[in-house]
Amino acid sequence: MYNPEVKHNCCSHSSSVSGSRMLLHPLQRLHLTVRSLSREWRGFQHRDRSFTVSGIMGTEFHNLQELRHTASLATKVFIQRDYSDGTICKFQTKFPTELDSRIERSLFEETVKTLNCYYAEAEKISGQSYLESCLACATAYFIFLCMETRYEKILKKISMYIQEQNEKIFAPRGLLLTDPIERGMRVIEISIFEDSSSSSSSSSGSSPSSSTAQ
Amino acid sequence: MITRKITRKWEKLPGKNTFCCDGRVMMARQKGVFYLTLFLIVGTCSLFFAFECPYLAVHLSPAIPVFAVLLFVFVMAMLLRTSFSDPGVLPRALPEEANFIEMEIEAANGNVLAGQRPPPRIKNVQINNQIVKLKYCYTCKIFRPPRASHCSICDNCVDRFDHHCPWVGNCVGKRNYRYFYLFTLSLSLLTIYIFAFDIVHVVLRSVDSGFVNTLKETPGTVLEVLVCFFTLWSVVGLTGFHTYLISLNQTTNEDIKGSWSGKNRVQNPYSHKNIIKNCCEVLCGPTYPSVLDRRGLMLEDSCSSAPSNGATTVPLNKSSNPATQTTKSSAPLIPNEHTPDEAKPSIGSGTQKSSSSPKEEKPSSPISPNAVAPAVIKESTH
Numbered sequence: 001m002y003n004p005e006v007k008h009n010c011c012s013h014s015s016s017v018s019g020s021r022m023l024l025h026p027l028q029r030l031h032l033t034v035r036s037l038s039r040e041w042r043g044f045q046h047r048d049r050s051f052t053v054s055g056i057m058g059t060e061f062h063n064l065q066e067l068r069h070t071a072s073l074a075t076k077v078f079i080q081r082d083y084s085d086g087t088i089c090k091f092q093t094k095f096p097t098e099l100d101s102r103i104e105r106s107l108f109e110e111t112v113k114t115l116n117c118y119y120a121e122a123e124k125i126s127g128q129s130y131l132e133s134c135l136a137c138a139t140a141y142f143i144f145l146c147m148e149t150r151y152e153k154i155l156k157k158i159s160m161y162i163q164e165q166n167e168k169i170f171a172p173r174g175l176l177l178t179d180p181i182e183r184g185m186r187v188i189e190i191s192i193f194e195d196s197s198s199s200s201s202s203s204s205g206s207s208p209s210s211s212t213a214q
Numbered sequence: 215m216i217t218r219k220i221t222r223k224w225e226k227l228p229g230k231n232t233f234c235c236d237g238r239v240m241m242a243r244q245k246g247v248f249y250l251t252l253f254l255i256v257g258t259c260s261l262f263f264a265f266e267c268p269y270l271a272v273h274l275s276p277a278i279p280v281f282a283v284l285l286f287v288f289v290m291a292m293l294l295r296t297s298f299s300d301p302g303v304l305p306r307a308l309p310e311e312a313n314f315i316e317m318e319i320e321a322a323n324g325n326v327l328a329g330q331r332p333p334p335r336i337k338n339v340q341i342n343n344q345i346v347k348l349k350y351c352y353t354c355k356i357f358r359p360p361r362a363s364h365c366s367i368c369d370n371c372v373d374r375f376d377h378h379c380p381w382v383g384n385c386v387g388k389r390n391y392r393y394f395y396l397f398t399l400s401l402s403l404l405t406i407y408i409f410a411f412d413i414v415h416v417v418l419r420s421v422d423s424g425f426v427n428t429l430k431e432t433p434g435t436v437l438e439v440l441v442c443f444f445t446l447w448s449v450v451g452l453t454g455f456h457t458y459l460i461s462l463n464q465t466t467n468e469d470i471k472g473s474w475s476g477k478n479r480v481q482n483p484y485s486h487k488n489i490i491k492n493c494c495e496v497l498c499g500p501t502y503p504s505v506l507d508r509r510g511l512m513l514e515d516s517c518s519s520a521p522s523n524g525a526t527t528v529p530l531n532k533s534s535n536p537a538t539q540t541t542k543s544s545a546p547l548i549p550n551e552h553t554p555d556e557a558k559p560s561i562g563s564g565t566q567k568s569s570s571s572p573k574e575e576k577p578s579s580p581i582s583p584n585a586v587a588p589a590v591i592k593e594s595t596h
Contacts, residue, residue, distance in 0.1 A: 126351040133498040184305040184505045
């Protein structure tokens with residue numbers, strides 16, 4: 001099981017999953033399939049410069065094929081960037097209405113805040129980043145051919161954290177978080193799944209995207 | 215029987231970049247001027263090592279050629295890093311994200327009467343007590359983050375876009391700005407170094423053999439002096455210009471457009487108001503990773519299984535084929551609108567090497583290759 005070390009003091013995410021029972025869709029199969037998706041993805045990942053992403057991206061759609069009879073993608077919600085502090089990577093913690101019936105506000109906010117903390121730590125201009133930059137400059141940046149940068153290390157932590165959150169919190173609720181790096185660090189994409197066996201219920205939040213899809 | 219063909223993501227990326235070494239190298243399409251740069255640097259240094267260094271090593275000090283070699287290696291490393299790396303390209307929005315943004319825009323605009331021009335797509339954001347306008351990019355279908363701009367030569371939105379430099383054959387943006395700056399700085403030093411020691415060499419030799427004989431013995435010197443003389447003015451000027459920009463934490467793009475020129479009490483919200491802090495942020499800040507994932511693998515099933523809902527191809531895969539796009543799939547409601555142009559930038563100081571001004575995006579029709587068959591994604595139960 002994953003245990004991402006959270007060394008910085010501002011982020012102490014709790015990994016309590018139990019939460020309230022408010023959202024138990026009959027989606028336990030979905031939960032299992034999401035977990036198997038994430039495991040399969042981890043086995044088949046390749047990213048530039050040996051940085052492996054264990055988030056769920058391309059193959060999720062491919063494998064989704066196989067699960068169509070159990071669950072289908074209803075819609076997606078995008079959490080946008082928050083630029084109020086400048087160009088640093090930070091996401092809005094505003095709770096989207098489409099997730100109202102799906103997940104508790106506090107859990108969602110905690111996830112986004114933890115992610116923001118991770119990114120803030122990665123982009124912090126501290127003594128360590130100066131040292132890394134100066135050392136790299138002194139070697140004409142050849143050292144980056146063999147060394148992983150601090151940012152990349154934190155990105156790995158982030159992807160593990162997202163995976164853990166998906167497995168423990170989001171998948172049981174029929175949701176799937178996509179690592180922002182897969183979307184150019186522009187948005188956090190949350191996919192909302194519906195169990196097709198309980199089909200007659202409209203997609204959660206009656207998000208406008210489904211109705212004006214054409 | 216399903217056979218899987220594995221392609222790397224760089225093969226399907228939109229935009230007008232060229233990729234080499236299986237996606238490890240990323241450059242603009244036009245590379246002619248870059249080759250010229252390479253030729254000038256390598257050629258001049260070779261002449262220096264061939265003609266001057268033997269004499270100077272013996273008559274003055276062996277440290278001279280050693281230092282020249284180190285400087286030369288540094289210059290080349292910085293040049294290649296600038297030219298070959300991803301400047302900070304923002305990937306285009308996938309269809310769902312584009313639709314989501316469209317709907318937000320519609321919701322914000324309310325009802326627009328038929329025949330009336332819809333209002334320009336701008337989001338206002340407050341950064342450091344300054345209102346910054348985020349513009350919508352019609353090509354990439356995103357609201358550009360602050361300081362990002364669309365390079366029409368490479369057809370990409372680039373984060374913290376500085377300019378497109380034909381001399382390095384690439385855009386200069388967030389990820390490679392420091393390498394570009396170090397390249398101009400080290401090239402200035404190298405040019406001054408070579409120029410100075412050329413003069414020293416000619417003087418020393420002329421004392422022995424006379425001026426004309428010296429030139430006959432080392433014809434390379436004349437060439438070097440010529441190249442260095444002309445390069446000196448432009449490169450040193452450019453370095454000075456970028457030092458000024460860095461100290462103010464501005465980009466060339468912002469400087470040319472006069473975004474923070476102080477008119478209407480507009481100030482640069484990104485500046486720390488402290489030269490040291492600004493320099494540290496730009497030069498010693500974190501090394502941002504590329505979000506493009508050029509060498510990631512994409513699975514593509516080559517058998518044509520049911521293409522409707524059963525399309526097994528990964529969405530990004532389909533983004534390559536321009537023939538299959540329709541304008542409808544991603545931007546159904548908005549016609550191809552030209553964003554309100556800010557004043558076209560005039561080419562700034564004469565020392566500015568980048569001759570092509572960082573133009574704003576042109577209103578390309580939404581033939582963005584992200585017109586992925588929505589069937590793959592939207593499998594709504596309705």
